[in-house]
Structures are given as structure tokens and as C-alpha cells.
Amino acid sequence: MDKLALLPLIGGIYLLTRGMDARQAFLVYFLPILTLIPAYYDTKLISGIPEFTFWSSALIPIIIVWVVNEKMEGYKFSWLDVIIILHVVFIFYAQFEATGYKDAQKIIFREILKRVVPFFMLKAIIGDPKRRIKALMMITGLGAIVSLFMLYDFRFYYNFLDSIIRQLWPHWVPWDGTMSRYGFKRAAGSFAHPISAGYFFAMTAPIAFWLWRQDLFKDKRLGLIIFGLNVLGVITSISRAPIAGLLLGAVIIWFGWSRTKSLSGTFLTLIAIIGLSMMVPKFIEYVSVKRSQAQTQDQENAAYRKEMLDNYIEIIAEKPAWGWGRYTFPIVQSQKSIDNEYLFIAITSGLNNLAVYIVLIIVVLVRLVLFAFSHPNDSPQGRLAWVLIAAWISAIFTQATVYSGMQTTHYFFMIAAISEALVMTRGSAFLPELDPIIHTQKENNFEYNFSRTL
Numbered sequence: 001m002d003k004l005a006l007l008p009l010i011g012g013i014y015l016l017t018r019g020m021d022a023r024q025a026f027l028v029y030f031l032p033i034l035t036l037i038p039a040y041y042d043t044k045l046i047s048g049i050p051e052f053t054f055w056s057s058a059l060i061p062i063i064i065v066w067v068v069n070e071k072m073e074g075y076k077f078s079w080l081d082v083i084i085i086l087h088v089v090f091i092f093y094a095q096f097e098a099t100g101y102k103d104a105q106k107i108i109f110r111e112i113l114k115r116v117v118p119f120f121m122l123k124a125i126i127g128d129p130k131r132r133i134k135a136l137m138m139i140t141g142l143g144a145i146v147s148l149f150m151l152y153d154f155r156f157y158y159n160f161l162d163s164i165i166r167q168l169w170p171h172w173v174p175w176d177g178t179m180s181r182y183g184f185k186r187a188a189g190s191f192a193h194p195i196s197a198g199y200f201f202a203m204t205a206p207i208a209f210w211l212w213r214q215d216l217f218k219d220k221r222l223g224l225i226i227f228g229l230n231v232l233g234v235i236t237s238i239s240r241a242p243i244a245g246l247l248l249g250a251v252i253i254w255f256g257w258s259r260t261k262s263l264s265g266t267f268l269t270l271i272a273i274i275g276l277s278m279m280v281p282k283f284i285e286y287v288s289v290k291r292s293q294a295q296t297q298d299q300e301n302a303a304y305r306k307e308m309l310d311n312y313i314e315i316i317a318e319k320p321a322w323g324w325g326r327y328t329f330p331i332v333q334s335q336k337s338i339d340n341e342y343l344f345i346a347i348t349s350g351l352n353n354l355a356v357y358i359v360l361i362i363v364v365l366v367r368l369v370l371f372a373f374s375h376p377n378d379s380p381q382g383r384l385a386w387v388l389i390a391a392w393i394s395a396i397f398t399q400a401t402v403y404s405g406m407q408t409t410h411y412f413f414m415i416a417a418i419s420e421a422l423v424m425t426r427g428s429a430f431l432p433e434l435d436p437i438i439h440t441q442k443e444n445n446f447e448y449n450f451s452r453t454l
Contacts, residue, residue, distance in 0.1 A: 008058035022066035074124030094349035098325025126421035140208040147233035150187035198242025201233030241401040249390030256386025323350035341399035
């Protein structure tokens with residue numbers, strides 16, 4: 001039954017041979033499979049080649065057609081491409097240094113499909129004025145669908161997106177367990193772990209908010225529903241870091257959309273100083289206990305992360321340049337779960353690659369901030385930039401408490417692609433739906449219902 005993971009390969013070939021172009025197939029075929037089907041169900045065909053998953057089976061024919069037949073249509077080079085490719089090359093070399101070529105070639109195959117291909121293809125899609133809004137609607141709409149299933153799981157303890165496939169799968173797959181808080185199940189949807197689900201929605205909810213506020217859905221109520229469901233996806237995961245990231249993102253959007261940024265900035269600075277002065281000492285006291293002395297499960301989790309940092313810094317110091325490899329780093333005090341993406345990168349592929357990753361984060365953020373400040377606070381392009389800043393900062397904040405695996409890796413690099421495409425196009429005609437005539441009519445509440453002919 002595990003050969004079911006190859007069905008998307010057949011379906012993708014069928015769609016592409018029936019005339020669908022690769023970028024359209026990426027949106028309407030690959031993204032639903034990536035988002036709605038857990039990424040950890042895989043199958044092995046031949047020894048020595050990487051395993052196939054549902055999402056990789058769907059993506060392979062699409063990328064082949066886009067590169068070979070369509071000559072990477074829509075793609076435009078930027079220096080961020082080089083940073084991302086370097087990041088993946090460093091992952092490969094680190095594993096090669098640790099365990100040799102056999103493991104390294106499997107990892108680079110998977111990481112290219114997870115990081116490079118989604119970034120390149122979505123950047124090409126967002127660069128096309130006719131596809132930009134459709135892409136954002138597809139991402140947030142899929143999030144809304146997952147959130148509906150998570151609402152059921154949250155209350156009734158049954159995950160339709162995972163349990164049915166799990167019963168069919170002939171071999172062991174990870175993440176088989178139930179976690180709960182406050183009498184409710186921590187819903188994970190198709191994202192393997194509740195904190196990963198919350199991390200995904202912390203990135204998509206700000207985009208859904210922008211789509212709703214720009215009236216880009218035919219029915220504004222639909223936009224509000226999709227935004228609300230993306231927010232509920234964070235809440236039903238009952239994961240503190242994504243919830244905090246979402247709130248942080250909301251503050252960033254409020255500041256960015258404000259007409260009086262100097263006043264808003266002063267207010268936020270005062271609140272931050274007061275809040276940090278009160279919270280930091282209590283937080284340090286909270287996590288300073290050992291896991292065995294923790295009084296609650298939440299305190300034990302916080303103590304786990306602090307102990308993890310203390311323990312693995314010594315491991316990193318033994319192989320600082322290229323790390324220990326993905327599967328061969330030593331486990332300290334049974335702490336197999338590395339709940340910190342930055343720590344995970346440093347352990348598995350070294351401080352060199354961590355530096356590249358941080359450069360990637362900073363470059364995307366700086367380019368977005370400069371773009372946002374160069375546009376009026378009420379312009380759709382400027383507001384989208386602030387929304388993407390919120391999503392990006394939510395992501396980099398959450399990664400300090402979770403390993404960025406499964407679908408969240410794809411979406412993290414797709415947020416980078418959306419950001420880069422926005423900056424590269426300088427926001428020009430980013431909203432073809434809102435040309436000056438239509439915009440003026442909306443502002444004056446005019447509806448002529450005339451057919452428009454060029």
C-alpha cells in the first residue's frame with residue numbers, strides 16, 4: 001500500500017500532457033498535495049535512490065517540464081537565489097564530510113525539492129501579474145481547509161488528514177501520539193506535530209488578513225472566513241511559540257499600517273521595555289529548574305529546551321565547521337528531539353551553514369523593510385510588505401522553539417519567494433485587479449456593471 005505515494009506522479013504527468021503548464025500545476029496540483037497530505041508517508045522503489053513521498057512524486061514531473069520544456073518561464077535571477085543554493089550545497093557537503101556520498105546524495109535530492117524548487121517556482125509565479133493573487137489565495141485557502149479538520153480533531157480527538165492513511169500504511173511512520181492541553185487535543189492536521197501546524201498558520205494568517213482587507217475575494221465574507229480559519233489553525237495547535245509569533249505579527253502589521261509611525265513606534269518601544277523588564281526575570285527563573293523538578297508540563301518543556309541548548313553547545317564545539325551530519329550526531333541525555341531550527345542546523349551542518357541561513361533571513365527581512373518604508377502606508381503593495389514582514393518574523397521567532405521540518409520548510413522558502421518577487425517587481429501592478437478606474441469606483445461606492453473593452 002505504500003506505493004500509493006507514487007499516484008501523484010502519475011496524476012502530474014497526466015495533467016501536464018493534457019496541456020496544463022507547470023506553474024499552473026504547481027498551484028492547483030502540487031500545493032494541495034503538499035498541504036493536505038502528511039509529508040512523512042514515503043515509499044522506497046530501489047535501494048540506493050531517495051524515497052518518494054506524495055509531495056515529491058507530485059513535484060518531480062512539474063519541475064522537469066518547467067525546466068526542460070518551458071525553460072524556467074517566469075524566472076528572474078536575484079542574488080538571494082545564490083544564498084539559498086549555497087545553503088543547500090552546505091547541507092550536502094556537511095553530510096558528505098560526516099558519512100560519505102551515499103547519504104549526502106539522498107539529502108541533497110530531498111533538500112533541493114524542499115527548499116530550492118518551491119522558492120524558484122513560486123518566485124516565477126508571483127512574478128506573473130496574472131497569477132500573484134491566485135497563488136496567495138491558494139495558500140491561504142488550503143490553510144483554511146486544514147484548519148477545518150483541525151477544529152474537529154481539537155474537539156473530538158480524530159485527525160482525518162492522518163489517521164485514515166496511517167491505517168493503510170504497511171510500515172512504521174513517525175508522530176503517532178496524542179498531545180493535549182487544557183482538556184483539548186493539540187491538533188496537528190497534516191503537519192506531523194502541533195507546533196509545526198501552528199508555525200504554518202503563523203505564516204499564512206497575516207497573508208489571509210491582507211487578502212481580506214483588500215477585498216480580493218468576490219465575497220468579503222469568504223475572505224473573513226478564510227482569515228478566521230487560518231487564525232484558528234494557530235489556536236487549535238495550542239502551541240505557545242506560534243501563538244506568540246502570531247501576536248507579534250499582529251503588532252508589526254498594526255505598526256506598519258499606521259499613519260503615525262513615530263507615535264506608534266514610541267508607544268511600542270515603551271511597552272516592550274516595560275514588558276521585557278517584567279517578563280525576562282520571571283522567564284529565567286521559570287526555566288532554571290531541571291526537568292525532574294518541573295511542577296507543570298509546560299515548565300518541563302521549557303526546561304527541556306534550556307537543557308538542550310546547554311548540552312548541545314558542547315557537541316557543536318567539537319565539530320564547529322561542518323557539524324555531525326543529519327543522522328549521526330551524538331544524542332545527549334536522551335534528547336533526540338532538537339526543538340530549535342538554528343541549533344539543528346549548527347549540529348547537523350555546522351556553523352558555516354548556520355551563518356548562511358542567518359544571512360538569508362536578514363537579507364529577506366532588510367529588503368522587505370526597505371520596500372515597505374518606500375511605499376505609502378495605505379498602498380496595497382506597502383501593506384503586503386508589512387504583512388510579509390509579520391509572517392517572516394513570526395517564522396524566525398517560532399524556529400527558535402521547533403525544528404523546521406515537513407511542509408513548514410517548503411512554506412518558509414515560499415514566503416521568501418513571495419517577498420523577493422514583490423521587491424524585484426517593485427510592487428508594480430502587483431494588483432492588476434485594482435487599476436485606477438476600479439479603485440476610484442470602489443472608493444465612491446459606484447457599481448456600473450458595464451462590460452469593459454480595451
